[in-house]
Amino acid sequence: MNTKPLKVAVLGCGSVGSQVVRLLGEQAGDLAARVGAPIELAGVAVRRLDAPREIDLPADLLTTDALGLVTRGDIDLVIEVIGGIEPARSLILAALENGASVVTANKALLAEDGPTLFEAAAKAGRDLYYEAAVAGAIPILRPLRESLAGDKVTRVLGIVNGTTNFILDKMDTSGAGFEEALQEAQALGYAEADPTADVEGFDAAAKAAILASLAFHSRVTAADVYREGIADVTAGDVASAREMNCVVKLLAICELRGDAVSVRVHPAMIPASHPLASVRGAYNAVFVESEAAGQLMFYGPGAGGAPTASAVLGDLVTVARNKLAGTRGVGESSYAAREVLPMGETVTSYHVQLDVDDRAGVLASVATAFSEQGVSIQTVRQEGRGADAQLVVVSHPATDAQLAATVEHLRGMDSVRAVTSVMRVEGGE
Incomplete structure (x- = not known):
């Protein structure tokens, strides 16, 4: 084993960041064995030093100078879990330019400006990994990018937002209306006080853009994705679906149509016999169809601090191994440059x-x-x-x-x- 540690900077210490920091400490021995060198937490960038946190950290690890942290000469790897567009984009670009590989969970940024980040990573000869950006702990991006690289994916159909799935499931099982089910989701912590990003489909649209980009080797942004939320779904719609032996789900649908692709997010009725129909509560699932492999389904918790941190650390192990080997993993594959069909x-x-x-x-x-x-x-x-x-x-x-x-x-x-x-x-x- 290489005894010189790889130094990691973490940007953000919210629900995901705190779990990443916890796992880095608790699994230090196993991570070192898997990577081939110790992983050392070098610093955690936060907005406020005095904010309450899920984990106690030594004061000397905390900093409000995120840019200073990622551009330190000794930082090998950067984990970005602050979310949003800025300052996340500038910090990731600065980290790459200064020789660090990056792991991010930032679906909004990747869906809006992924090509800029991928180009910066390629120019720097560093990794940019982002498994945690879609469906939490569920390994779906790596199978699309690597396991199915020799196949032709024709369709990706997914439940990729736990909040909306919980609401629609509650409407189906209890007969509740949308507002009543939303209030319960908020009371249980599945929905934010402002649930717009979830219930209007923005979160799912960002994830659909990432899935379509990987599946069809084309650049797809959130702006390319047709989007409808679930706010107008009524108890009557859900009851009517049941009469047809169907259930209502908010679906992210990415399809190959000839030489073009269709990418959309909207509520839809699906047969009760379909594997996605049985996905209950706040769980996520992604159903993939390809020419050789046929039909595959990936299922599990799609959000939450610990599940998302699991995906982050999986990427961290990979990029750390690549760093030690002096190589980099698979970058962006957009050679097909397929047109996105209008709705x-x-x-x-x-x-x-x-x-x-x-x-x-x-x-x-x-x-x-x-x-x-x-x-x-x-x-x-x-x-x-x-x-x-x-x-x-x-x-x-x-x-x-x-x-x-x-x-x-x-x-x-x-x-x-x-x-x-x-x-x-x-x-x-």
Whole structure:
């Protein structure tokens, strides 16, 4: 074993950073044996020295000068777990330029400006690893980047946000509405006081961009991802899904469509028989389809300090080994440079619920509205009579533009009193 220690700087000491620091101490012997040299914590950059923390640290390890820490001449490895765009981007770039390899959990930064970071790492001849940026402890990025490098991935379908999965699961199992389920999620600590990033799909969209970039060897940013959240999902939508033997999930969907890719995040109904349908509570799962390997599923806790720290330390071991060997791991693979399709060209299916007049000819006129847009109907059923008459229609796959135009046509029909629910249906192909 190399007796000279590799020195690590940690940026951030919140729920993830504190667990990283704890594990570095508790597993020091094992980490040294696995890496081939001791790993020494050289400093922890924090915003405030006097802030309460989950772990006690010697005062001489704490600093508010993050830039000074990452540019110290003796720092070999930097772990960034502060999140956000700045100062994280500047600190990572400074670390790379000063010869340190970097491990980050920063999904927002990678989804917004990953290419800048990857180019800086390549120029410096250093590693940039980020397994913890998607799905917490679940090993999904490394399999996409390395294990499936010899295969052709055609689809990645995932539940990548635990907050929304908890809310939708609660709505399904208890019949609660969205607001009630959200309040319970907040009370249990699964949702932030401001849950916007989760419930509006921003968090999942950033993760979808990272997954699509790796799976399809193309640069995909969060801005490329079509996004809808779950705030408009009603107890009625969830009940209707149950009647179809489906469940509602917020899905990140990345698909290869010819020479282009489709990347989107939105609530959808999936068959109860689909493996993702059984993912309960705040857990995450990612379902991967490839030409040779077939169907694979990765499942586990998608957030939390300790699970995320597990992924961080897995990357740390890898980059530390590379540092000792004088080499670097796999960098960005964007050779395919595939176009990202607009949502209108994406192929999907719709579940549409209508309040309609209870009279002869209504069903035929609704069917005609679908047919005029080139959309065929898979199933249709009528519920209620008189003033309570409803039609529930599920389409065959068509482009989202065709389906959206059909819904707009339905809204303008005299025989349709209201379009009460529209939701995509996935996972049945």
